[in-house]
Amino acid sequence: MLEVREVTRLFGQKAAVNRISFEITGPAFVGIIGRSGAGKSTFLRMMNRLTDATAGEILVEGRNILALKGAASRAWQSQCAMIFQQFNLVPRMDVASNVLHGILNRRSTMQTLFSLWSRADILKALEILDRLGIAEQAPKRAEALSGGQQQRVAIARALMQDPKIILADEPIASLDPMNAQIVMDTLKKINVEDGRMVIANLHTLDTARRYCDRVIGMRDGEVVFDGTADELTTSVAREIYGADDSFNEAATSTSIPVDAKAEDPAWSQPAYAAAMVS
Numbered sequence: 319m320l321e322v323r324e325v326t327r328l329f330g331q332k333a334a335v336n337r338i339s340f341e342i343t344g345p346a347f348v349g350i351i352g353r354s355g356a357g358k359s360t361f362l363r364m365m366n367r368l369t370d371a372t373a374g375e376i377l378v379e380g381r382n383i384l385a386l387k388g389a390a391s392r393a394w395q396s397q398c399a400m401i402f403q404q405f406n407l408v409p410r411m412d413v414a415s416n417v418l419h420g421i422l423n424r425r426s427t428m429q430t431l432f433s434l435w436s437r438a439d440i441l442k443a444l445e446i447l448d449r450l451g452i453a454e455q456a457p458k459r460a461e462a463l464s465g466g467q468q469q470r471v472a473i474a475r476a477l478m479q480d481p482k483i484i485l486a487d488e489p490i491a492s493l494d495p496m497n498a499q500i501v502m503d504t505l506k507k508i509n510v511e512d513g514r515m516v517i518a519n520l521h522t523l524d525t526a527r528r529y530c531d532r533v534i535g536m537r538d539g540e541v542v543f544d545g546t547a548d549e550l551t552t553s554v555a556r557e558i559y560g561a562d563d564s565f566n567e568a569a570t571s572t573s574i575p576v577d578a579k580a581e582d583p584a585w586s587q588p589a590y591a592a593a594m595v596s
């Protein structure tokens with residue numbers, strides 16, 4: 319279904335992404351891992367046309383989406399929704415309106431200007447919020463929600479577009495482990511239940527192993543690993559991150575012990591040792 323062929327993105331002389339190629343068939347949950355600067359975000363941004371590629375093709379059902387222009391490019395963008403680390407919600411706007419904004423580009427200027435949403439659209443937004451377990455938050459301002467709830471609103475906004483592919487750029491990097499798990503479980507649910515492909519940039523190995531059918535490791539703009547979660551051994555991870563023998567897996571962990579207490583202050587801090595992987 320998705321074929322990435324020799325895709326390159328140069329910034330000046332530097333290749334942020336350097337002739338990467340891989341194929342994804344079916345509605346897989348794919349994780350992309352690698353240290354900071356490996357090219358993960360640049361790849362996702364090319365996928366949904368936020369950034370142009372310098373060379374190469376990305377074929378989706380045989381169509382090169384990198385060549386799409388104007389309305390066709392915008393139509394593609396609504397087929398592959400993007401979720402960001404910082405949620406990118408409108409903070410002072412209520413949750414339901416934030417979700418409805420997922421279909422903003424399908425509406426006329428007048429409809430947008432007067433915030434005119436059809437009853438069917440409003441019901442759909444509420445249904446999605448209900449499915450993600452946050453229906454009661456619908457009238458609240460987005461800024462009043464916890465980070466994990468805000469990210470679920472962002473996922474709901476993405477679902478409003480009814481996308482084929484969900485691209486998630488470090489979706490849990492700003493969350494504590496409890497909320498990280500809820501958000502990853504939500505992404506997995508829509509992958510499994512809806513059959514939507516999910517491609518997520520992740521910076522913790524345990525998350526990649528736990529949720530992904532397939533893991534792609536990037537280093538210096540190139541794909542240096544492409545395999546299953548089981549094949550992602552410590553030595554493979556060390557290669558991907560370009561770390562030496564002191565590489566410590568625990569430092570990239572977000573694991574939540576079974577008996578972890580939500581009120582334990584240790585769990586209220588993001589547990590990512592970003593320094594290890596960035």
Ligand SMILES: Nc1ncnc2c1ncn2[C@@H]1O[C@H](COP(=O)(O)OP(=O)(O)OP(=O)(O)O)[C@@H](O)[C@H]1O
Pocket residue numbers: 329333334335352353354355356357358359360361596
């Ligand atoms: N707009 C830009 N202009 C110049 N260089 C850029 C730009 N965007 C990215 N780069 C460079 O491209 C390389 C890849 O960056 P990218 O953000 O894709 O990496 P990443 O793996 O997503 O890292 P991180 O996890 O920190 O987001 C880096 O060297 C970065 O500095």
